[in-house]
Amino acid sequence: MSFSRRSFLLGAGSGLSLLVVTACTEKSPVPTTSAIPSPTPSSAVPAPSGIERSSWSSDPFARGSQSFLAPGSTPQHRDDLSRPVGGRVFFAGEATSADLAGTVLGAQQSGARVATEVLGVASSGEKIAVVGAGAAGAEAARALVLQGFDVIVLEARDRVGGRIHTRTPQSWPLDVELGAWRLSAVEDQSLLTRLANLGTETNSLTDLLAVGATGRSASNAIGSSAVATASTWAEAQPADSSLTAALDGSGAVAKAAGASVGGLAGADLLTAALSSLAGNTGANASQLSAWYGLADLPARDRIVTGGFSGVIADALKGVRVSLSTAVLGVSHGGSAVSLKLGTGESLTVDRVVITVPLGVLKKNAIAFDPLLPFTHRSAISALGMGSIETVWLRFDTPFWSTDAAIWSLVGTDSDITDWVNLQAITGEPVLVGIVGGKAARRVAKLSDDDLLQSVMTALAPFVAY
């Protein structure tokens, strides 16, 4: 067994000092709000002047945020999912990436890989359909067009980008990224170079960090070392388990519970660390494989502030894209592939590249005839699909004074405990909440009013900072 585990570091990025604030301040009475931005007199947090939120958990064309390795699943399942079927149906997308699953770069690389596979069997001039205009589909389509194939991209949404979703809402001072926006300076170098060539601004999360000076500020070494202990312990076990089981079995929970730093309880710090982990993987510790669940986790220390979707639009230049065209069925038994479209039409092509998210495959939203081979179906079932949601809040003036870029709430029952302070990075008073796992699915179901109430309560401890 080989582990390619990257270092696990806490915070919305990693390698970061982070401002950790205990939430044991007295809770304000819950304000009743009916509309944004209605004033909330009982909270010290002013009402935001703008709020933007994602809804990946319920999005029919995503059904979650990114794939993860659940207990009992292995990287082999990703490999199984990536195998072509009958030389006619090909698979790409982040879930098929061998070592960068759950990332934009992994999706892009899978697109390049699948184009090579198609090239290996297709004759020149063949008609190829690429299903999905996200990072994987855009990369595959671009490469196939360059090779002279007759390519059409079929995209269910009315936009390209998939789980990269840049919005430019009116009166916001900066682009809002509802999906991917954090990259690793080391691992995502090729992507960062591409963004730089396009003139897209990115910023470091580390350089601009300043940790608050009070006794309640600390980096969460207790949480990260508990997770590291559990991982090391799990590697020595004969069978995989969940990260939760490994935390218990290794004694990491007990050790954390007996520790404290800067007045913060170790148990609360571990809980905060696991919330940050869920915000990176989309999964709770109980859902993650202790052997492989942390393997695909890059250290994310840069953010895209200049519009991430541009990279997909650029890749698709000169490629034929049919928007609002969901693929509902794929018949692939013969010498061609017939696609049933949501528009009521059907399309016959020589080969098809499927790049839809794992969550869409799990829901059987595309009917394959004949059924996909057992290895594909068992991979789809074994791999997990996580949930991450983001909430962007714009304020007229900041109610906080800290320059810390990453905030983590400790000892709270708030759903959103991880925040990025964009003022520290861009100068604009914008906070971005990131939540993963079960809490993300709860947040996704909140009405706008309830979400506003929840985030204002969550942010109250930062008024003093």
Ligand SMILES: Cc1cc2nc3c(=O)[nH]c(=O)nc-3n(C[C@H](O)[C@H](O)[C@H](O)COP(=O)(O)OP(=O)(O)OC[C@H]3O[C@@H](n4cnc5c(N)ncnc54)[C@H](O)[C@@H]3O)c2cc1C
């Ligand atoms: C909130 C969030 C935060 C993230 N943060 C990061 C991050 O910071 N860094 C990072 O590297 N990665 C991050 N990721 C993961 C990253 O976004 C994905 O790994 C990557 O964008 C996936 O690309 P893809 O091409 O595989 O899939 P997608 O981008 O999902 O593309 C698939 C496309 O298929 C389309 N589709 C679905 N069903 C159909 C159908 N039936 N017919 C036709 N089209 C269909 C979809 O609309 C979509 O456009 C994040 C994801 C989320 C949701």
